[in-house]
Amino acid sequence: MNYADIKTIDIQDGTGIRVSIYVSGCHFHCKGCHNQEAWDFNYGKKFDDSTIDYIIDLMNHDYIAGLSILGGEPLENINQQGLLPLVKRVKEIYPDKTIWCYTGYDFEKDIFGKMYKEFNYTREFLKNIDIIVDGQFIEEKKMVDLKFRGSINQKKIDIQSTLKTGSVVQLKFGDEERYQSAKEDDNNKIVLFKEYKIKENKGLEFEENNVVPNVVNDDNVISIKPAYEIKKVEEIIAAKGINDENDNNL
Ligand code: SF4
Known part of the structure; x- marks a missing residue:
């Protein structure tokens, strides 16, 4: 192998x-x-x-x-x-x-x-x-x-x-x-994917505000934000997407 x-x-x-x-x-x-x-x-x-x-x-x-x-x-x-x-x-x-x-x-x-x-x-x-x-x-x-x-x-x-x-x-x-509302037919799949392109851009804006996890790798000495902080950031990004008024059909 x-x-x-x-x-x-x-x-x-x-x-x-x-x-x-x-x-x-x-x-x-x-x-x-x-x-x-x-x-x-x-x-x-x-x-x-x-x-x-x-x-x-x-x-x-x-x-x-x-x-x-x-x-x-x-x-x-x-x-x-x-x-x-x-x-x-x-x-x-x-x-x-x-x-x-x-x-x-x-x-x-x-x-x-x-x-x-x-x-x-x-x-x-x-x-x-x-x-x-x-x-x-x-x-x-x-x-x-x-x-x-x-x-x-x-x-x-x-x-x-x-x-x-x-x-x-x-x-x-x-x-x-x-x-869970994503239906198994082609039209719904395409609609969902296009909407997600917009959401992806919002995620990037969010990252530029310095809230993404910070990993520093220095000669095998690694300092990283605790996992719960990473989880929190993920949740905030997800919540930001869910709460957006354009996402009513998600
Ligand atoms: S995404 Fe598909 S093709 Fe690529 S490694 Fe995984 S199973 Fe294989």
């Missing part, structure tokens, strides 16, 4: 401040994918024991809330098997930190309904995962303020609760309700 990149600080792909790994190889080829170079399974560097050691070391800080695994496609067979020693070791050493995994597969149909039944390595892999964000990125369903996902079709699934109860348990972070 190869990987395309490791981010030492990531505040987008899961809760809190995280370390992220982008694995190589994805057969989905979604329109608008931001990581197209990682579609090639041979792209990037070889993933081996020294990569695991490096990630374990990066996570050895109180401010690191967990590991996020993205791609490429982490749930491709070869990648699941390659990642298994990593997720096991992270959970052994940091049982209180979370592991998020982003996949283009549909959790209910492809992962829980098929891989989980067929492959021992999928069962082992899921035992160590806290949250899966599932589903392909669909450009027409993209919204700029979604929490921890790119398009409204994607779901955030609590894996341990799902395994315990046997039925899919979704997690909500406040953005789901905003789009």
Whole structure:
């Protein structure tokens, strides 16, 4: 297995401040994918024991809330098997930190309904995962303020609760309700997307008022605003969007 990149600080792909790994190889080829170079399974560097050691070391800080695994496609067979020693070791050493995994597969149909039944390595892999964000990125369903996902079709699934109860348990972070009126027909999708372009500009104005999270990275000494402040800023930006009088139909 190869990987395309490791981010030492990531505040987008899961809760809190995280370390992220982008694995190589994805057969989905979604329109608008931001990581197209990682579609090639041979792209990037070889993933081996020294990569695991490096990630374990990066996570050895109180401010690191967990590991996020993205791609490429982490749930491709070869990648699941390659990642298994990593997720096991992270959970052994940091049982209180979370592991998020982003996949283009549909959790209910492809992962829980098929891989989980067929492959021992999928069962082992899921035992160590806290949250899966599932589903392909669909450009027409993209919204700029979604929490921890790119398009409204994607779901955030609590894996341990799902395994315990046997039925899919979704997690909500406040953005789901905003789009519950989005209908599954083409006209509504287009209208919502255009309105969001306007909202995106307001978000940028807001950032220029110096209220965005401030990350300083100085020779591995990192000073960052506490996670609750980041959350508050996200909530203020979201509230600003919701309360706008032009957004009555959202
Ligand atoms: S599943 Fe993810 S990595 Fe693969 S093409 Fe779609 S957006 Fe890109």
